[in-house]
Amino acid sequence: MLKILETCITRSRTTLLILFMILMTGIIARLAIPIEYQPNVDVPFFGVMVPHEGISPEDAERLLVMPLELEIRQIEGVEEVTGYASEGMGQVMIEFDGESDIEDAEQDIRNAVDRAKIEFPSTAEEPFIEQGDTNDFPIIQINLTGDVPERMLFNLARDMRDEIEKLGEILSANIDGGREEVMEIVIDPKALQTYQISSELLMNTVIRNNRLIPAGNLDTGKGRFSVKVPSIIENPLDVLDIPVKTLGDTVVVLSDVATVRPTFKERQGYARLNGNNGLSLYVVKRTEANIIEAIKKTKQIVEQFKSKIPGKISVSYSSDQGPYAQSQLVELEGNIVTAMGIVMIIVVAAMGFRNGLIVGLAIPSSFLFALIFVYLVGYSFNFMVMFGMILGLGMLIDGAIVVTEYADRKMIEGHEKRQAYIIAANRMFWPVTASIATTLAAFLPLMFWPGVPGQFMRYLPVTVFMVLSGSLLYALVFGPTIGSIIGKAGEQSDESKKQLKSLEHGDPRELKTMTGFYARALSFTARHSASTLLVTLAMVSSVFWAYGQFGKGMIFFSDTDVQFLRLEVKARGNLSVEEAYILTKEVEKRVLPVEGIRNLNSYAFISSRGDSVGQMFLELFEGNKRRLTGDEITEQIRQNTKDLAGISVELIPQEMGPPVGKPVYIEVSSYQKMLLEPAVEKIRSYMEESMEGLRDIDDTRDLPGIEFRLNIDKAKASMYGADVSQVGMAVQLVTNGIKVGEYRPDRADDGVDIRVRYPTDDRTIQAFEEMRVMTNNGLVPIRNFVSLEPVQKVSTIRRVDGIPVKEIRANVAPGVLADDKVKEIEEWIATQTWHPEINIQFRGANEEQQKTMDFVGVAFGLSLLFMFVLLVTQFNSFYQSALILFAVILSTAGVLIGLLITGSPFSSVMTGVGVVALAGIVVNNNIVLIDTFNNLRKENPDNDYMDLLIRTGAQRLRPVILTSTTTILGLLPLASNVSIDLINRTIIFGSSLSTFWVPLSQAIVSGLTVATLLTLVTTPAMLAIPYQLKNFMATRFRQKTLDQPVSP
Secondary structure, rough: OHHEEEHHHHOOOHHHHHHHHHHHHHEEEEHOOEOOOOOOOOOEEEEEEEEEOOOOOHHHHHHHHHHHHHHEEEEEEOOOOOEEEOOOOOEEEEEEEEOOHHHHHHHHHHHHHHHHHHHHOOOOOOOOOEEEEOOEEEEEEEEEEOOHHHHHHHHHHHHHHHHHOOOOOOEEEEEOOOOOOEEEEEOHHHHHHHOOOOHHHHHHHHHHOOOOOOOOOOOOOOOOOEEEOOOOOOOHHHOOOOOEEEEEOOOEEHHEEEEEEEOOOOOOOOEEOOOOOEEEEEEEOOOOOOOHHHHHHHHHHHHHOOOOOOOOOEEEEEOOOOHHHHHHHHHHHHHHHHHHHHHHHHHHHOOHHHHHHHOOHHHHHHHHHHHHHHHOOOOOOOOOHHHHHHHHHHHHOOOHHHHHHHHHHHHOOOHHHHHHHHHHHHHOHHHHHHHHHHHHHHHHHHHHOHHHHHHHOHHHHHHHHHHHHHHHHHHHHHHHHHHHHHOOOOOOOHOOOOHHHHHHOOHHHHHHOOOHHHHHHHHHHHHHHHHHHHHHHHHHHHHHHHHHEEEEEEEOOOOOOEEEEEEEEEOOOOOOOOHHHHHHHHHHHHHHHOOEEEEEEEEEEOOOOOOOOEEEEEEOOOOOOOOHHEEEEEHHHHHOOOOOOEEEEEEEOOOOOOOOOEEEEEEEEOOOHHHHHHHHHHHHHHHHHHHOEEEEEEEOOOOOOOOEEEEOOOOHHHOOOOHHHHHHHHHHHHHOOOOEEEEEOOOOOEEEEEEOOEEEEEEEHHHHHHEEEEEEOOEHHHHHHHEEEEOOOOOOEEEEEEEEEEEEEEEEOOOOOHHHHHHHHHHHHOOOOOOOOOEEEOHHHHHHHHHHHHHHHHHHHHHHHHHHHHHHHHOHHHHHHHHHHHHHHHHHOOOOOOOHHOOOOOEEOHHHHHHHHHHHHHHHHHHHEEEEEEEEHOOOOOHHHHHHHHHHHHHHHHHHHHHHHHHHHHHHHHHEEEEEOOOOEEEOOOOOOHHHHHHHHHHHHHHHHHHHHHHHHHHHHHHHHHHHHHHHHHHHHHHHHHHOOOOO
């Protein structure tokens, strides 16, 4: 290997040509890599929906959800199956493990649904499967407003939706505020009574006259002719002339007893933009899609429509995440340039222009080398990849600094530059390789992080791994080659030569420089190594103790400034859509005046799965264009809406990183459903009455509401010649109407329902009392055998892995740690008596946090194990290998010191990753120190170990300080929550970008600072311990020998 290095340096033209090819390939890869803001997290998450008109939640659970659950749970790789049974719908959400293939998972689900369909009622509609999206926020909303007929707006929105959904990047484009088309056959009850026509006869007549009849072909021997029987309804006029009944010579047609009109279904919601009514297209991208590219293509389609639409219709965008994502990427790129500038200034100032240039070229070379592999593995260029580059920026030049600094010393000693770099590459090959290998070993376990957080964070270690691999190649091959051509010895004054001679062969303690001061301090600490070690251990122990006493607890991820918000409007009761619209508008009036809101999309609706009656999507101005922070705007909205009677408002900010929902999330499960609600009520009462710091507390108990149940006395009904089917049809005529078929107009995507129903005036609760059904005995009032009973409404039945569950969820107030509140609730739950059939567990952020901490602990242990194996292989010494890893303990103490000083909580993801990353970074200084000591010991076997230790520390002081300083200062702006963008010449304090990276950056800066300072003192002292212990034992042995009496 060393011979190969020498060949590469001597064959400089070939080596530089290879470097040029790498740089060009890296530039091409950078241009070809798709750009997006957040990493692509491919979540195998699917939903199966089975609509069934009019089905109750209890029946939906038994007839739709349970058969689906039974088949789906047999699929390999399924982690959790969540079932929802609500009015008119059965739904099952399936979550696979993070490593499952999405296409295979979807095919397995389709097969399971096909098997379960056999158990469904024949009246159930066809199930449909959708790929789930864990993000509740649209990537963009397209708003259509104008003083035009509703049908015109709806047709335009539908045409836009169809074109947008053709894009491969788009998962769905739902129309908010729109209504589906329907053909209504509004019957006249009095006319039916006059002609003695039953509603059942009327409906069967329409059904029989809307059929596709396969009449076939006629072959006469002289030709072949197709025969057609036109019987499909193609427009409303086809319905009017359908004969219903014959009375002598008179034919009663449908138009005699009903009116037919094409219209819309009853409104399910209202959409508004900034206080104006309209329609809104809610666009959601696929999980794997590039957000910037998806928004770009969506806007291109909309712009094509703009040239065709009437001038009275206004088309606008809101909740547009494209500019925000683009600005965040540009800001992060600017921070990379800033970090590069800081590092180059430090290197040039410390090593001179030429040597600084040789070292500095390692940065673009390593980055472009890494981008080649980023492209090959199919990653996008996102903020995780870019921060991986920032993180690697300080580390990637370590090897180049060590090699170049050693070559510079050799040139000052008189070696020719090519020979000096060959010596430096050969001499530093193993130390540099071991340093980078141990760093890579620390990041290696993070690449196998399971689950959604792992998919999100995996980009970081992979990027660092590639960057450091490129830096190793540059430090040992390309850097020395460039140095052999343009290298020049550093300062060669008499003073510098004298200093170098003292470092190499003299006594560094005699120097009057900082190096001399350090050498004298090192002489003292090394001679009192046991005391130095005890003081260090005492300091570290006190730090761990202090953090245990005064630490600020733990959070799952890092908090960032809010750019997009979702606001839930909640109210209880049997509300109509119009009432929900009024309540949502009332909240909207309180929210719109708040400073800092750019756009507000609101949507009022009625949900069968909770107490939400409306939601709003708020797009804020960029952080540098508003006076208030996102948190301050959130609090202002809370204050403005807190006095609204009967209305509660919940604000959900868009999360950076993997979504986890509310931080306090308690799940109560039991096969005995009647036990759930009392347990949930007990827990919620404690949270509301006995705890402080919680807000937005909600649960999934059935909401207070009324539904009407028609109890049929079947015996009495049979006496009148009636049955359940007749009563059911009569009731449907009063409610949603009876679907008797479909027809498909030219512009329709799907078939338009044909529904038979009563006029509006006859669709009231009183109609149930006055309703009559046709029997053989004539028209009979159903009140003769039917009783109307109001009962408690069941909203939604939720099941997790086949077990009924209820949940309690809550947010925490500003400055309150969710981890503390979870522990408080856990302690209270442990003191209470619960039914043995009830199981209570914490889910959501707390569950993910625990999984993350478990993995980080395992990854940390594996990192140390891998590094220990590598170090033992290099140094062939258990003691020296353990001594190197001692720096990890020092760095962890440094992280805790940083958290105590800043008063920050421990982020299980970001700080945890920082601790693991530090394990690979801080050992590099120890490797260089111990390798230098071993080499000096080998070259000077007769010298005193103390002189060699002092000389080791003095020789390696500058490269150790330089390598640590470049990493620290490269991350210091982000660690200080300051975004410095040299490209756009902006400095932003507290931007969402810098806030996101604060925990990880602070962990590395504080940990590396403390570890470096203690390493320079403690490592030489601990290297002296074996020699001092050996001398002590030898002295004791000699003393013991002298004390023994001499035998005569």
